Amino acid sequence: MFYSLKNRLIAFFVVLLVLSFGTMSLLLFNQSRSIIRSYIESSALEKMDEYGSFINMALQQSYDLSSLVYNSDITQRWDAQLSNPASSEGQKMLANITMSKFLTQTTNNYSIVSSVTIYREEGMRIGADNQVVTDASFKQEAWYRNFIEHSNHWVPAHTDQVEIKGAKPYEVVSLLLPIGIFEPSLAKNVMKVNIKADFLLEPLNRIHLGESGTIFLLNQQGNPILSQQEYSAYPEAAAEVRRVRAGKAAQGVVYLKDQKGASHILVYKKLNITNWLLVGFVSEQDLYAKLYKLRNSIIVFASLMLIAAFVLAYWISYGITKPLSRLVSAMRQVQKGDFAQAERLTPPERRIRNEVDYATDTFRSMVKQLRYLIRTEFEQKLLRQQAEYKALLMQINPHFLFNTLELMSSLAIQQRTKETVTVIESLGKMLRFSLRISEDLIPLREELKYVRYYMSILDIRFGPGLDLRIEEAGELDDLEIVKFLLQPLIENAVKYSFIHQANARVRITVRQDKERLYLAVADNGIGMDPELLRELNDQAMRQQLEQLLQSKTHQIGLRNVLARCRLYYGDLFSFRIDSSEEQGTSIELSLPIQRRNEDVSRIDRG
Template sequence: MFYSLKNRLIAFFVVLLVISFGTMFYLLFQESRSIIRSYIESSALEKMDEYGSFVHMALSQMHDLSSVVFNSDMTKTWDNALSDPALPEGEKMLANISMSQFLTQTTNNYSIASSLSIYRKDGTRVSDGNEVSLNVPFQDEPWYKDFAERGIQWDSAHADPVEVKRFKPYQVVSLLLPIGTFEPTLAKSVMKVNVSSDFFLEPLNRIHLGETGTIFLLDQAGRPILSQSKEFDAQAELAVKVEQARTSLEPQGVLYFTNERGTTDILVYKKLQIQNWMLVSLVPEKDLFLKLTKLRDSSLFVATLLLVFAILGASWISYGITKPLSRLASAMRHVQKGDFAAAESRIPAERNVRNEVGFVTSTFRNMVEQLRQHIKVEFELKLLRQQAEYKALLMQINPHFLFNTLELLSSLAMQRRTEDTVNVITSLGKMLRFSLRISDDLVPLGEELKYLRHYEAILRIRFGDRLSLVIEEEGGMEQREIVKFILQPLVENAVKYGLQSNSGARVHIRVSADQGRVRLSVADNGPGMPPEQVERLQAEAASIPIDQILKSRSQQIGLRNVLARCQLYYGSLFTFTIRSNEGQGTVIELILPAAIGGKAE
């Protein structure tokens, strides 16, 4: 699929745009998230600091108000009057009215206070606004029980009867203090300073984290102080996470939690120095980045449109380039196969060349035409040259062997060994008759071995007991055809080097099949060759020029001639190995393609 330039060009544009835009979006989104998160966290903590200062100021005013009442001589006089059993009820009522007036004046000096009341255990309630009530059943109220039994001075948002009576239905936060003592359980009178819950809640609601995040003001028990209980209890996991923040040693911080939906929640908290109160806010992380997520989705949509347009543009551009190039590539494949006619048919002749691609196509067509003619002429010349070189190498073998044999006949004649002379002449005649068939490049393996056995007969007459020559032949190999005259030169070299041994020459020839090919092995007991000489022979076999072999007079002329002829005839299908160690002889193996009747298996 991606062999086509058109497909690769389109794929390149797609990958380039996807990687570039994807990387850009990812980095921008992650960096924006990090910046926004850091900004929101720092902004939330700063706002909590400001709100904490506001709460501290409000509580300080409430304490100041209660301190004025607690330390006033009027309060002491009123408490003593109501505690005196001998004082008439009328006098006590006058004392209550005077105390109410004092509370009214004091409350007016502190705008933060919504109302101020003093409760006595006998059921008397004195409030600001010149209000005195008797037999008020406040002892069963939760705020009073918590104060009297556990000493809790702050009461969370609740509805106060005084406020309700004054047509103020809003809830209040109260500060409770004993009168005349510091021990709540010993106090006969309790002062209750009420501040509207909205006084604390309104500025708190102006602090936002994300779109849905809510900040809660919690008391020392971890419960909302203001009228936020429903919102707090609606978040089931919030109480557990608040407890983790309370146990933290840090006065403020940010905690991350994975909720039951698998998303991340962010808890921002700040511990206030007064009353162990704490400000907390829990907001889903995705809510913080809602606008950023929308921006990312919009950007991805635009990027997708750009990608589609880029693909269409790449297709249009690539079509004008790849169509002629595709035809050119198809023509090249036909040229690679040698089918020049089909290649020319794939590239129609163009009269007008409009661009660089058209020029390349037209030039290639002309080149194919010229190349076809050139290859035809060059092939014919190379074939003639190759045949001439092969025949020259073949003719080099016969004189070399013939001179050695004639010297042997001369020696036998001088020794008057008539029978051996006749046998040598007979074997030589059969060998010459075989060698004169120079028109045949391939011969059956059986005839090549028969030729080798005639040569063996001559060698045995020449060397006698000094020669041990064994031919091991695997059955069914006689009809396999190989290049002629490749065993005799190797055996001649093996005998020559084997005679350098004191025990005489021992030569072993083995013919076998190797995965559909013919393996010819010639081993001797000669002095062997050093490794560097073996490497040099192997390197020369693939690179030495033919004319240099023909002019060579070295001792390896037989081996070089055989390797050169095999390389020339078989090319890359021919392989050979030379195994030799100094003092341990040499083994030469030739591996040739198997052929029967001129056809390879």
């Protein structure tokens, strides 16, 4: 019912609001997302550049301090004094104190460095502020083993025994370098330069992506340098980080999806000095949280406007379209032929105030006139149809009767008394049956009995040269059909089977299959010309009754049967003709099942 005025008004308001608000929301959302994404990307990369410069400065100071200690004469003399077996304990203690003072002065010159400690292989460490401790437990520390075994110069955030000075120890990031040799595995002295992790972490925490996006500082193995445990919450980023590290780009932005299909943004920048990597990771849902909130607000507002549009359209339809809707419903009932229902659905009579009232009053008068005219025309059509059917029926009887009388005359001339009597008796029974012209339908068993009388006449007429049989299948006892369907078909089949041969074979089949009754007559005659076959199929659909009644052609029997079936059964009737020249013809009629005491109105047959 989309074409109703009410539905069109509703659809108009809905489309108007949906298109306007939808287009505006889509453009606003996409444009805003594009602007925010571009801003976030450029802002994140810019902040990463600043933080990268800060990290480079911090690392450069660490390397400068390490280089100063590494190349100092004091360090070399200290190492030589402690390595000399002839040195006394006092000389060694004096060298350690001198080295500690040197480390104190050096550490004070670099504000970024928290402490510097030198660890000796025999189990002693020397730090600033006169820290000279004999303790070999550092050899079991992971950072020491990784340095000696794997040459890992940088240690991620960890707690250092040297730095534990208060109740709340802080974490440090350490640079490890050998003293006196470049190969860590052969080093007897290891210098450990500590930088407070918070010194590097605080400026990094001030850089945000969206509401909760974080930037991580990763080492060469892809692990966080600082105390950023949140990195473990992004397992899908690890594989992408490996690809980024293997790539040539120094910085960039990557878009990826997690296992649940959510979109994420990864921003990265490589640090040249240590080959560290700054990685920012944030979900689009978090990045555009405020934008999504704005979109949801627009959707809610648009939904309220849609509801208002429905209410407005309904109010308009109640005053304007309701009478028209009832009028359209009444028209549909007229289309179906239910004039009584149409009159009930038509709006009640009232004073004409507008065009709708005028159309309603005009339609009401039209329905009354149509109802009267259709009833009159229907009655006349039934009378005409009955007369046409009777005319076709009367056309069959003389045609058959003349052929039978010729047979009787021939038999009498030949003095074949017994056969003549048999023909007369069969003809009498057939005539008695055919005189019941007031009946359209007859029991199928009576039609078959009529056919058998006719078959007995044909057996006498053609003798052994005619092989004529009838076969039955299915429940046929309570069925009814239009009379005189089989006899004209049998007559034609016998006639055309004898044209070019001395023997004729005709098979009559009567069977029921589901809700259809099939009557078939097959012969071994000369067959039908293809042009004639097309003509019969065409005439079955468009044959004018007057032409058929005036027809003088030799196919009058078949044409008559097809015309009567079409006239009585309408679209419920169908037929099929299979014919080949010199091979015979098979004609099958398909009728609807009609049992006794059942009446199917002809108007329902099409």
